[in-house]
Amino acid sequence: MPFRSVRELSLRLLAAGVVGSGFALLAGPWLLHQLLPVFEVLFGLVQPGVLANFSMADGPTTASLITASAYSSHGLLVNGHLIATAESPLIAVTTETAHALLPAAIFLTALLFWPAPKGQRLTRAAWGLGGLLTLLCLTTPFLLAARVEMYIDDQTLQAGGQSHPFHSPLLLWMILSEMGGRWLLSIVLAIACIRLSALASPPPSSK
Amino acid sequence: MACVYLCLEALYVALPDETLLSALHVTIVAPAGWLLGHLDPQDHVQAIGNRLVSNRVDFAIVRGCDGSGLLFLLTAAIIALPSSFRQKVSGVLLSAALTYLLNLTRLLALYLIQRSMPQWFVAAHVFWAPGILLIAGTLFFLTWMQRVDAVPLRT
Numbered sequence: 277m278p279f280r281s282v283r284e285l286s287l288r289l290l291a292a293g294v295v296g297s298g299f300a301l302l303a304g305p306w307l308l309h310q311l312l313p314v315f316e317v318l319f320g321l322v323q324p325g326v327l328a329n330f331s332m333a334d335g336p337t338t339a340s341l342i343t344a345s346a347y348s349s350h351g352l353l354v355n356g357h358l359i360a361t362a363e364s365p366l367i368a369v370t371t372e373t374a375h376a377l378l379p380a381a382i383f384l385t386a387l388l389f390w391p392a393p394k395g396q397r398l399t400r401a402a403w404g405l406g407g408l409l410t411l412l413c414l415t416t417p418f419l420l421a422a423r424v425e426m427y428i429d430d431q432t433l434q435a436g437g438q439s440h441p442f443h444s445p446l447l448l449w450m451i452l453s454e455m456g457g458r459w460l461l462s463i464v465l466a467i468a469c470i471r472l473s474a475l476a477s478p479p480p481s482s483k
Numbered sequence: 484m485a486c487v488y489l490c491l492e493a494l495y496v497a498l499p500d501e502t503l504l505s506a507l508h509v510t511i512v513a514p515a516g517w518l519l520g521h522l523d524p525q526d527h528v529q530a531i532g533n534r535l536v537s538n539r540v541d542f543a544i545v546r547g548c549d550g551s552g553l554l555f556l557l558t559a560a561i562i563a564l565p566s567s568f569r570q571k572v573s574g575v576l577l578s579a580a581l582t583y584l585l586n587l588t589r590l591l592a593l594y595l596i597q598r599s600m601p602q603w604f605v606a607a608h609v610f611w612a613p614g615i616l617l618i619a620g621t622l623f624f625l626t627w628m629q630r631v632d633a634v635p636l637r638t
Contacts, residue, residue, distance in 0.1 A: 282626050289625070293618045301610075339605040375609040382617060451496055452489075456552020459617060460488055463556075 289389050296385030304377040305340065308332065308412065315344075315417040322446055323421045325349055326366060326428075330417075332373065340373040344420040352428070357435040359428070369423040376416045379462040383411050386466035392473070400473035407469040415458050422450035484563035491555040503546055504533045510583075512544055515590050522591070526598070535590075540598045550586030552613075553620045554579060560624055570631045581623050585616050 312330040319328045328344040345368045348360040360366050384404075392400045425446050432438070453461065508530065516530030519537070526537040535542040557578035561571055589612045597604045 282629060285625055285629075286622055289618060289622055293614065297610075297614055372605055372609050374606050378610050378613055381610070381614055385614075385618070452492060455492055455495065455547050456555060457488075457492065459552060459613075460485065460556060460559075464485065 289385075292385045292389035293381075296383075296388055297381040299384055300377045300381035301374075304380050305332070305373055307380075307408075308342065308373065308376060308416070311409070311412055312342075314413060315420075318413060318417040319344060319346075319421050322418060323424055325352065326424060328420070328424070330420075341370045342373055342376055342416060342420070343368055343370045344417075344424070346424045346427075352431075354428075354432045354435045354437055359431045359435070367424060367427045369420050369427070371416060371419055376412070379411050379415050379458045380408055382459055382462035383408060383466050386463055387469060390466075390470050392470075393477075396473050396477040399476045400469065403469040403473045403476070404466075407465045411462060411465055414461065415453060418446065418449055419454065422446045484559045487562050488555050488559035491558060495551055495555070500546070507533050507544055507549060511549060511587065511590065515544075515587060515594070518587075518591060519594060528594075535594055537598070540594060542594055542597060544590065548586075548590070550582040550589075550616070553585070553616050554582040556617075557582065557620050557624055561627070564628060564631075566631045574627050574631070577627070578620075578623065582620070585619055589616060 309332055312332065315330045316328060319330070320326075323346075325348060326346050327349050328346040331343050331345070332340060333343070334340050346366040347363060348366055349362065351362040351364075352359040352366070387400065387404050387407075422444075425444060429444075512530045512533055512535060516528050516535055519526065519528040519535065526539065528535055528537040533544050535544070558575050561574040561578060564571075566574070593604070593608055593612060596607050
């Protein structure tokens with residue numbers, strides 16, 4: 277390991293944590309805002325028949341919220357009961373912006389913590405940006421799509437249908453990621469970016 | 484590492500709510516209530532089921548609020564690192580103790596924030612507390628990794 281002592285390691289981790297969290301909190305909301313159209317596309321892909329408009333705004337308290345206002349594109353019929361007509365609103369689900377940004381903070385902390393040789397810094401930054409966008413796209417839209425699925429599941433039960441929440445890959449992904457899986461995902465993606473940037477950079481010339 | 488993590492997660496998800504909530508009461512809610520009662524007797528904190536209830540705060544501790552995410556990550560990382568069986572066992576036990584103490588501190592801090600600075604509760608709950616726990620856990624793991632005689636992957 278490229279560290280001389282536990283003290284050096286701790287200081288570097290704390291510094292990376294402060295910079296990573298600061299960057300996630302300062303630049304993250306802007307980045308999330310730019311990604312909202314991508315989230316809408318991803319939502320439509322994982323939740324067929326349901327579309328959503330994503331927006332960001334301050335909530336009733338000081339917390340900033342990401343909202344997905346879901347609507348059924350062709351109407352939603354469950355067990356002969358019409359739950360929603362075409363284009364009519366279904367449900368609005370929210371998550372806190374800070375919640376959405378935690379994986380980004382972990383990812384950036386891990387990326388900054390591990391020393392990058394001089395020749396690898398640019399390639400690591402490039403891979404890091406790709407990793408960060410991937411991470412944000414794999415978490416928030418899936419979480420909100422899964423919450424809409426839970427609502428539809430609930431409506432299905434009320435209409436006398438059968439609910440199979442554990443058969444849904446989307447709900448399983450949500451459970452896994454919300455129980456701490458998104459921490460692991462952040463770390464795994466950061467390690468992948470570090471390895472890929474090392475592979476992509478030419479080895480240092482020996483003089 | 485990911486396989487171990489997924490197995491632990493699957494076992495945790497399979498745990499029935501009733502069993503988990505009873506365990507949460509005994510291991511987390513009751514000790515937290517006792518500590519808060521001593522920290523601030525005027526609040527009259529009571530541990531009721533999975534909730535900490537006082538004059539000013541009603542605070543529920545649910546699945547996922549028990550530090551399991553951190554413990555599973557540390558356990559998976561310790562098992563994945565090449566080391567002796569004894570070192571792995573001691574590492575996992577130390578992780579469990581550390582996670583428990585960190586999580587109890589987190590709950591006490593969150594309770595106090597909810598009571599005195601409710602406007603900061605969301606940020607503390609969803610961002611700062613998990614981040615700090617993860618940094619503390621990582622520090623523990625890296626320190627442990629430096630101290631164990633790691634079994635070399637290749638000789």
